[in-house]
Amino acid sequence: ETGVTQTPRHLVMGMTNKKSLKCEQHLGHNAMYWYKQSAKKPLELMFVYNFKEQTENNSVPSRFSPECPNSSHLFLHLHTLQPEDSALYLCASSQSGGIQETQYFGPGTRLLVL
Amino acid sequence: AQTVTQSQPEMSVQEAETVTLSCTYDTSESNYYLFWYKQPPSRQMILVIRQEAYKQQNATENRFSVNFQKAAKSFSLKISDSQLGDTAMYFCALKGSGGSNYKLTFGKGTLLTVNP
Numbered sequence: 001e002t003g004v005t006q007t008p009r010h011l012v013m014g015m016t017n018k019k020s021l022k023c024e025q026h027l028g029h030n031a032m033y034w035y036k037q038s039a040k041k042p043l044e045l046m047f048v049y050n051f052k053e054q055t056e057n058n059s060v061p062s063r064f065s066p067e068c069p070n071s072s073h074l075f076l077h078l079h080t081l082q083p084e085d086s087a088l089y090l091c092a093s094s095q096s097g098g099i100q101e102t103q104y105f106g107p108g109t110r111l112l113v114l
Numbered sequence: 115a116q117t118v119t120q121s122q123p124e125m126s127v128q129e130a131e132t133v134t135l136s137c138t139y140d141t142s143e144s145n146y147y148l149f150w151y152k153q154p155p156s157r158q159m160i161l162v163i164r165q166e167a168y169k170q171q172n173a174t175e176n177r178f179s180v181n182f183q184k185a186a187k188s189f190s191l192k193i194s195d196s197q198l199g200d201t202a203m204y205f206c207a208l209k210g211s212g213g214s215n216y217k218l219t220f221g222k223g224t225l226l227t228v229n230p
Contacts, residue, residue, distance in 0.1 A: 042118070043205070043220040056217070088157060099147060099209055100166075103218060105159035 003027065004106035006091050012112045013081065021076040021109045023091030029104075031097045032074040034066060037088040037108070049074060050097040081113045116141045118208050120221035127196045128229050134181075135191045135224050137206030146210040148182070148189045149218070154202040162204070165189065196228045 004025045013019050025032065034046040048056035049068040063085075065077040074091055088108045094101035117140045127133035139148070150162040165173045165182050172180050177197075181190045193200055206221040 040222070042222050043218075045217060048217075090159060092159075099145070102149070102161055102164060104161065105151075107156065107158045110157075 004091060004093055004104055006089075006106040006109050008109060009107065010110045010112075012114065013078070014114050015081060015083070017081075018077070018079040020078065021089055021091075021111075023074040023076075023106055025072055025074075025091075025093040025104075025106075027093060027095075027104060029093040029095050030071050031094045031101070032068060032071070033092040033094075033103065034074065034076055035090040035092065035105075037090055039087075043090065047076075048097065055097065078111075081111075083113050086111055086113045116143075116208050116210050116217075116219040118206050118219050118221040120204075120206055120224050122224045123222070124225045124227070126227040126229055127193075129196055129198060131196055132192060132194045133196055133226065135193075135204050135206075135226065137189045137191070137221060139187050139189060139206070139208045139219075141187075141208060141210050143210040146208060148180075149207040149209070150178070150180070150189075150191045151205045151207060151220075152200075152202045153205065153223075154199075159205075163191070193226075198228050198230060200226065201228045202226060 007022045031050045036044045045058050046060045047066045052068050067075040090108045091106040092103040094103045119138045146167045148165045152160045152162045163175045177194045179192045203223045205223045207218045
């Protein structure tokens, strides 16, 4: 596979469930990102990892827990979510965290919290 | 703080015609990058074009071009010879050289529909 992949593409979970979103990039990049896309709102940056180190946590609730075991993989662990957390979760990667770097996005995971 | 404003929530254009999507932004940085991303119904966010603020020449990628007016903080996207596959949500984004070099700030998007 090429580019940035995300699994699952769709996820329905109850508020008491625990689930994980997975992102994998095949571009040789060193920076990875999680974004949340809700209806009628701009994309919101959630987390940034640069060379496996978390460099940004944009005031995200603790029910979202990221994990970056290596530069190619990024996870978002979910637990005790709320219905307002239903959204499209997008993963992105870039060569590094530099200003000149373009971010490339995955296809997203559509999450519905019941 | 950086802001990006897209004032046109929806637009439509006939196939083969030209359409321009508007974007204005605000930043206190002197060095920054601007991007247009396209998100079709498949939800894959795809880079369309990018512009470096220190370059005066407008970026062009095939049928896509920008009109970058730095003083006015305007960054519009022109799509020539529109095709049905151009139907998508288009997002304008800004990346500044502030404390968080990597932070992309997005506008709310413009939904473009290309009609046959």
